Amino acid sequence: MNSTQSNRDLSFDRENLQQVRKEMKPRSEIYWKMARPALCLAGFLAFLSPACASVTEWVQKMPIENPKELTEANAAVIKLGPAGIAEICRMLIPQGAGNDAPARFALNGLVKYANRPGAEPDRLMVSSVLIAALETSADNEVKAFLMSQIEMIAHDEAVGTLSRFLANPDLAEPATQALLAIHSPAAAAALNNALPAATGANLVTLIKALGELRCAEAAPRIRSFASSDDRETRLAAWFALANIGEPSAMEILTQATQSTSAYDRAKATSFYLLYAQRLAETGKKELAEKMCRSLVQTRATAGEANARSAALSTLVAIAGEGALPDLLAAVESENLAFRVAVLRLGARLPGTGVTSQWVDTMAKVAPPIRADIIVMLARRGDKAALPGLLEALKDPDQGVRLAAIDAACRLGRDDAVPDLLRVCETDRSGEIQATVAVLKRLPGGKVLKQAGEALPKASVMGRKALLELLSQRHAQDQVAAVFALTKDNDSTVRLAAIKALGNVAPEPDLPRVVDLMITTGDPAEQDAAQQAIVAIASRIDDRDQQAAPLLAVFDQTTGEKRCALLNALAELGGSRALQTVVADTQNSDAHIKDTALRALADWPDRSAVPALIEVLKGQNETVYQSLAMRGCLRLVEDSGWAPTRQVDIYQQAIQAAQRPEEKKLVLSALGRVHTIESLKVAAACLEDSTLQAEAVMAAAKIACPEPDKKTGLTGPEVNTVLKKAIEVCRDDKVRQTIGSYLETLSPAPAQ
DSSP, X not given: OOHHHHHHHHOOOHHHHHHHHHHHTTTOHHHHHHHGGGGOGGGHHHHSOTTOSSHHHHHHTOSOOOHHHHHHHHHHHHHHTHHHHHHHHHXXXXXXXXXXXXXXXXXXXXXXXXXXXXXXXXXXHHHHHHHHHHHHOOOHHHHHHHHHHHHHHOOGGGHHHHHTTTTOTTTHHHHHHHHHXXXXXXXXXXXXXXXXXXXXXXXXXXXXXXXXXXXXXXXXHHHTTTTOSSHHHHHHHHHHHHHHTOTTHHHHHHHHTTOSSHHHHHHHXXXXXXXXXXXXXXXXXXXXXXXXXXXXXXXXXGGGHHHHHHHHHHXXXXXXXXXXXXXXXXXXXXXXXXXXXXXXXXXXXXXHHHHHHHHHHHTTSOHHHHHHHHHHHHHHTOGGGHHHHHHHTTOSSHHHHHHHHHHHHHHHGGGGHHHHHHGGGSOOHHHHHHHHHHHTTOOSSHHHHHHHHHGGGSOHHHHHHHHHHHHHTTOGGGHHHHHHHXXXXXXXXXXXXXXXXXXXXXXXXXXXXXXXXXXOOOHHHHHHHHHHHHHHHTTOSSHHHHHXXXXXXXTTOOHHHHHHHHHHHHHHOOHHHHHHHHHHTTOSXXXXXXXXXXXXXXOSSGGGHHHHHHHHHHOOOHHHHHHHHHHHHHHHHTSOOOHHHHHHHHHHHHHHOOSHHXXXXXXXXXXXXXXXXXXXXXXXXXXXXXXXXXXXXXXHHHHSOBTTBOSOOOSHHHHHHHHHHHHHOOOHHHHHHHHHHHHHHSOOOOO
């Protein structure tokens, strides 16, 4: 940029600069003395951030996202004084005439920066330049934008200029908002002075603003609009008179609350309550309370529950604890919405005395309301209510008891536990479940200790629920209490106790659980004990040590007990456990042998594969052939072995299988291994008429490309196998797949 261009961009011509000074001088003479050195245009560039060669360049960078850079840029422009800021104001253009968004971003950021605490000279300078720009701008939309910025930064220095726009239909609203933000006697006086000449929307705007500023001087004029035929004007006047606290508003608003228009009646009621608040603030508390109570009584119809709630809320705000009798009386209302509002207000009133009165009232009202009060007392958080809540645990009404369970736990926490546990001595299933549900929320070991101690006295339902609590919280300190219930007279309790041992019993107690499994005669308990054993043993890091307690008693068991141990060993795994199970696949007891073979087929890891291959070779029974093959294929697929190792196992499995059905299963699995070795195994089965279809399918899957396998196998061996496969293939679709791929492998025919 050359110097001429730079000066054109950066300068604020002398005539305009003098105009700015002229306009700002009456407002900030002191500031101009401070700022004059900064107006030297020759030093303009020296103050700019290195990142910005001109105000124009700086504006074009808007919005600047980096807070530090933005602060530095704003500080640099502030140092330029009114000239730099005025330059930005000159960039504002009417909406639709171009893009001045960067300038608006820049000006808004500058206003926020200048309005920072401790920067009064900066604030006053920026405010004064904005005021000057407002006076010289020719476009109303630009003026409105400038007013929105003045609203953020200006004080009384802007009142005179803003007041001149209060009669302008297009600018009265933004001017009024700016004066409202200034919120000073001078601003109120300017709005009041504009009121006599105002009409239409401007009149409504001014009345509302004077009401918000609580300008008592304006009340006589506003009063004349309280009976206006125009609804908006009338409502604005009602609001303003109420917020000002004008004495004559009582008669006007009282009459307005009787309006036949539901909308006017609702608005007037809200203004009437606002007026009551203003009266209370001026010392007329008794009258204000009387107004609120009157509304509560006279609006007792179902359709006006909101008005009654608002009146009661205002009464509480004015009278505090003095409104408690009103709340206590109102809580028996049949209107649910109103009752909810009453209880919400009741929860807010502080004090133990208030709590006590609510507890006393609770005993006198109908059950549904009792339950509602209980919930409210829990929300209040005052522990003075706890005795009353604990007493409500014995209430004749179930709804009340259920509410008391939750509330007592929330309010009393550990202190409420003994009383809550007594609920578990009953046969009331719903309340027992609710009790255990809230006890689960209580942290720490104290509640678990008390729950364990409560088990002997609890009912059957209570014992089962408490066992669930102890199990879910892994309460190992209560293992003795849980073991005791494994001998309970009730079978359902015994079963629940055995299930709980899986989470409650520590590893050293594993032998005791094993003993339970092999001594119980109940199949359900045996199964539960087995699951508990697996859960406990799984917490032992050494895999072989997991099975040690079972193996220690294994040789001394027979029949169903031995079968239970075999099933447990199959879930745990480990080398010693595997040896034991494999040995019993040759057991002379048919039931034990069957259990061992099934356990082997369900083994959790690939270590059982060799044993399963041996079963395929040595067991003639169809069911065991099928079990062994399916177990073997499952383990190989999940083994993580390299393809070469997998193919080796599959080949052994085919050779060991004694029926075509098992061999077909292997071929199906083999199709998922895409190697020359797997293709050779499939090819060997192409000659077997009982396996041809599956062998062809396996060969096609192994060698031919698939959607997830872009390239197939290649080489002379592949051609040979696929040609053989297509010769014996009876499936047209498979034949087409193989044929298409062979065409890509075969050399082009001679011409």
